Amino acid sequence: MADHDITDNLRERVAEAMTTGATLRLVGGDSKSFYGCEVDPSATTLEIAGHRGITNYQPTELTLTARAGTPLSELRAALDDAGQMLPFEPPAFDGCDGALATLGGTVACGLSGPARPFNGACRDFLLGTRIINGRAQVLRFGGEVMKNVAGYDLSRLMVGALGSFGVILDASFKVLPKPAVTRSFSAACDLETALATMREKRMQYLPLTGASYVGERLHYRLAGATSSVNECAQIFHNDIAGEEDDGSHWQALREHTHPFFDDTRPLWRLALPPGTGPITVDSSSADQIVDWCGQQRWLLSDAPADIIQACARRAGGHATRFRRGDRNLFQDGEPSIQLLQTRLKAAFDPSGLFNPGKLAAGL
């Protein structure tokens, strides 16, 4: 598909919704519509995928700007050509390697892949956005430069807002060179050993870019300059003898194509403080894998939401219902934070045009 700027068209659709009182369901590649609460079914779909194309890519300045409808695969290909990458490894969740998932959806959901604890999250690399707010105004915040403190950081605010503050038109990102080499290993061990190893290695200066515990094995990934990766492989090997693999584990983990995720129970994401030990939710039905050095656990469980949420809260973290289950139990936020989100929603979208109900029931 060709590059296309449909800003005017999108803006007109928003303006029209303003006058008719219609609401809009924002859709990029429709790869993550499972995420968040259910959008009010009466909302009309606003397709953004047609607004696509890389508008400015400066490899020597480590910055890239693209329209929101640009598929991740196209971004990856352009970055590949210059030996660069989006360091937060955005999951596509589209079953076709990012041919459908868009940049806009990536920003709105704010999800990051296995490298997140080491490289940073989606929001860490976002530099600026252009949006349409609920007054049908086209606004630009942040920019295409790495440092910018003019005005509030309203571009990062879009990360995780699930499109409820506005239509994301373009996003600018900081990108990074790809590491010279990447090597992936795994070693059989119990969960406690895996968590302890992750904890210890993380606080050393090592080129670690992945640490997960799946199928009773500690998986770790090293990436960087050849010499330091090889040195680090040795350091690990001395502690915990690992076998090298082809690295496909990390993609399966990122995209949820690993067999673990093939299940009928609700999938929960537990985000936890560093160093959290094993979490037991419901010993009979619970099934878990560990990523992000222990800070992210994927949990398959039929246990009631409040039990899972309380469990995460006790550990100092939070639980998000990720797939399946009761859609309106998406997250369990503090009332004060929810109040701020509600007020911010009104500040951007006073008549509630965008994705009604998606971020939280009634929002």
Next chain:
Amino acid sequence: MSVSAHTPDATEMPAAARNHLISALRDIVSAECLLTAQDELAPYESDGLAVYRQRPAVVVLPETIEQVQAVMRLCHAESVPVIARGAGTGLSGGALPRPDAVTLGLGKFNRIIEIDAQHGTARVQPGVRNLAISEAAADFDLYYAPDPSSQIACSIGGNVAENAGGVHCLKYGLTVHNVLQVEVVTVEGERITIGSTAPDTPGADLLALMHGSEGLLGVIVEVTVKLLPVPPVAKVLLAAFDDVERAGDCVADIIAAGIVPAGLEMMDNAAILASDDFAQCGYPRDAAALFLCELDGSATEVDEQMQQVIALVERGGATQWRVAKDDAERAVFWKGRKSAFPAVGRISPDYYCMDGTIPRRHLGTVLQRMDALSKEYGLAIANVFHAGDGNLHPLILFDASKDGELERTEELGGKILSLCVEVGGTITGEHGVGVEKINQMCVQFNSDEIEQFHAVKAAFDPNGLLNPGKAIPTLQRCAEFGALHVHHGELPHPELERF
């Protein structure tokens, strides 16, 4: 820096209201934490941008979060504006007092509450100095990465409020990338937690929003930062060039080669001379430009990459280059750069530090245009440049005791900032808008965007009591400044299409 009367207008608090406020504050904090006498208020008149000065109605220095809450509740009830203040090193007048407002100094919150070395976090009070965190973490071979040049003095609360950067932020990020959680007291006096040590709370990123909010959205009363392991080896290379653009191109070559230096700092000849005079750091005095390129990591990795950088520097036409042979020499290389501001302060009665960011590929054009402006205004400019991330600090040399020179300096500064916007950059990379760049906000943002900022502010502070008049201009002000027509797509010279 000398001072000319230079204050935004705000009316004094009526004496009766002030007395009433003082007696109510006495019920909240102890006597020594409440400053009301003129000689006590004087040290709080300005921040690091001393051309702006104003006495606060009172200064209150709470010692507990409960006291901060009580002060906020009182001021909210009485509709008294509140200006949070950290160490007062800000360079944009962000903490400039108002005669009708309380200055809420957070200096007594200077305790590091906890260093969790095992998990790489530190929980600190907002008044803790930036460097103190790394000093305390050093026992565990850890450090806090953002290192503003003011790090011996500036507070972590102020760093969050300004989203401060440092020479290592190309590789290690700004404050926003290194803070996990903040505790905030709202304008109503409620205490809330934003962010978490558990990553990526669903919902809009309020933690990012607090960064760079310049005390307009809430008072930061506790900060949890990320600590990183100290890299085993760091080496720095100094390369000199007889042409500034060539130096800029060489920086691009290094990045294109896949190297992300820990620090990449450039200086022009004026800055080189001033720094070398001041710090005796052996800089090549005849160079048109030099850069310092620091690499860190494991010993072999640093050696490998340094070889690559040397090859690129030679190919890029450096007139000379040197790698610091040990940590002592490395410190000398950096000393020049880190003392550039005071060094320039010594060669000129006053200097004015600008803080624009530009896409690096426009460096040559921007420097040429600045040179022309410098001649037009008869004011010399020295440049220091965070070359890795495009953050340019032109230092305008002037003499405030000469009639009208400060005004001309500010006009020149304003033009430099407009130039940064014109090439696709921003008016402030790290120092914030404060009162200083409030007019230039109208150059960077259109009226719809400015209205959106005000709507966000109102979501936190509907009555506008937190640091009023800073950071975001009123639309009326922009209309008076007459700049709303200059905007992104609609630049004065559209044919120049960002060069």
